[in-house]
Amino acid sequence: MIAGLVAFITIILIGLFVVEQKGERISSSFKLDLSVFKGKFLLFFIVMLVFTLGNSSDAFLILRARSVGVSESTIPIIIAMFNLFYALLSVPSGVLSDKIGRVNVIRLGWIIYAVTYLGFALAKLPWHIWVLYAIYGVYxxxxxxxxxxxxxxxxxxxxxxxxxxxxxxSMGLLALPASFIAGYLWDKVSPAAPFYFGALCSIMAVVLITLFKIEKS
Structure with a gap:
């Protein structure tokens, strides 16, 4: 109910105060132009597909937390802490990307993701989950x-x-096979296996985005 109320307020704010700058209208007909799939965007798109294949639903993080003994009543508090780290660090991360480049910050984030997922794979105690969720917010x-x-x-x-x-x-569509793979690994191998796989995909994405030299100067 609270989330719905907040969403309604944002609609009012947008309607009253946000004015979009009108550009030249090129065409009134809808046309899907796939020519955008070229150059640096295509390379980044490929890298993102590799990363997203190992980026399964965050529901698996909750399952992992429960498997190491975190109580159900504690999980919402941990998620709130994750969101706090995410919110507090988003602006500094944006500023950092202006200083050292977007690709460098994304690369850093994926390395943090790999470390975090390795941590989830190896986690044994509830306090491990608290620390890992905080680092996940940094990612x-x-x-x-x-x-x-x-x-x-x-x-x-x-x-x-x-x-x-x-x-x-594309990222949304790939979330389905990513979560299917994670679920299969969880059931057939071990609860740690999806996180090893996610860390591997992340490292592969770091290597690819480094080799492709995507960002413009």
Whole structure:
């Protein structure tokens, strides 16, 4: 109920105070232009597919927390702590990306992700989960907004909306097989296996984004 009320307030604020700058209208007809799949955007898209394949649903983090003895009543508090770290560090991460480059910050975030997932794989005690969720918030702060900023940076203005649509749609679609793989590994191998796989995919993405030299100077 509270979340719905907040969402309603944002609609009012947007309607009253947000004014979009009108650009030149090119065409009134809808046309999906896949020519955006080229150059640096295509390379970044491939890297993101590799990373996302190991980025299963965060529900597996909750399952892992329960498997090492974290109580159900404590999990919402841990998630709130994660969101606090994410919120507090998002702006500094954005500032850092302006100073050292978006790719460098994303690379840092993926390394943190790999370390965090290795931690979840090896976790034995409830306090381990507290620490790992805090570090996981750091990962989110370095990748969520910065990755979208990179997309805007490496595509032309005329294709930016299409690029964002394809990027978000593809990442969303790939979340299904990523979670299926994680679930299969959890059931057939061990609860630690999905996190080893996620860490491996993250390291592979770090190597690829380094080799591809994606960001414009």
């Amino acid at each position: 989110y702060s370095t990748t969520e907004g910065v990755a979208k900023s990179l997309v805007a940076h490496i595509v032309d203005d005329s294709n930016r909306g299409t690029a964002f649509g394809l990027y978000n749609a």
